[in-house]
Amino acid sequence: MRKVILIVLHFCLYASYSQKIDLAITNCNVITLKENAILKNKTILISGSSIIAVVNSSSWKNSSNTTVLDATGKYVIPALTDMHVHLNPFMDKYSLPLFLKYGITTVRVMAGNDQVLQKRDSINKKLLRNSPDIYSASELIDGNPPSFDKDHSGPIVTSESDIEKIIYEQIKKGYDFIKLYSRLDENSFRKGLSYAKKQGFKVAYHIPVTLQKQHFFDINGGEIEHLSGYSRYASKLDSLPKKILLKNYDVPFDEISAKDIDFNKLNDAVRKTVAHNIWNCPTLVLFYNQTDEVFCKNILGNKIGDGLDGLLGWWSSVGYGKKENVMTYIDFQKKTVALLHKNNAKILAGTDFPNPWLVPGLSLHQELERMVDAGLTNYEALKTATVNPAEWFGKNYNKGTVEKNKQADLLILNENPLLDIKNTQKIHKVVYKGEVQ
Known part of the structure; x- marks a missing residue:
């Protein structure tokens, strides 16, 4: 029987x-x-x-x-996901196949436009092959003046009353989530977060330079890019040099703030992050790679850089090397990710390609190395590029595990x-x- x-x-x-x-x-x-x-x-x-x-x-x-x-x-x-990239129509022909070559079958684009939407939809309709799946943020929604001045191509919020209409229009265009940027005023930023959430849309953001730092991490939900705001919140510096304050972008603020940190304040920031269910996409490799002189020289001298001719000139002009302020900020970022991980905060792997010395695809693998260096186990690091993105995307995302x-x-x-x-x-x-x- x-x-x-x-x-x-x-x-x-x-x-x-x-x-x-x-x-x-x-x-x-x-x-x-x-x-x-x-x-x-x-x-x-x-x-x-x-x-x-x-x-x-x-x-x-x-x-x-x-x-x-x-x-x-x-x-x-499972194949991997890069949760922070930017696309360039002049480079996509080379960069998108490279993502696939390195096993990255999903990229999350952090500054959308019509061309990104067209590419995403062509992939979904199987009209475009040899490209990973694309999920796109809205256009960058920034304040006045915008962070990138004349190069800014997204909506500019000039009044708090504008923000809901702007987000509604971005949703109507078909973007997958909303991206808020670093020059928004505090009221517009908070109102935008609340409105997008009510519409059922996730929000990724930089902590605005106008936000009072005691309020940085009392935000409910959303996702912080590049660990924006953590060093400003925890810094012992009472004021920043005028030449830094004149810059529109939040990163220079964060870099110089990392020189003198109150770790009690940093621990407080991490606790608030967890309490308010805030995600983080640290992009550790963004700063780390520019200090790796051997790697940067190898890009210029061997097949790693094949197909990236349009970027190598820019990267070379930026240069590489162990600059003191960058090394200090890298150490701060590593300690911050270690604390976030220790407190069970939600972490995603991303790179910020095509910024200098970030090879599409390869840089995501390097980001996993940086995660491990910050204290994650190999298993936990793998989850930041697989299981965690699946959780972030939600029930309609059918990847992230082998089953x-x-x-x-x-x-x-x-x-x-x-x-x-x-x-x-x-x-x-x-x-x-x-x-x-």
């Missing part, structure tokens, strides 16, 4: 999959990221763009014309990333929407 049951079960297994399976990744070690564990000797069955099962390799045999990818000795994790019914976006590695986070760069194959790239 037991033998009959086993035969029936065996038949049902084949019958349920034999007509559907387009790709089978066999004999692999699966790191689902639902837990800190390795599922050994598994086969991942894919139909179209979806995972339909993860089974023991011994229980599946190819009884049809399924394409088989033998991954013996390999490690399969049934998830989109088949997978990164197949030659070595175990749970042992060494640098192993995410030892890529064997990338699977995107069920297709081997």
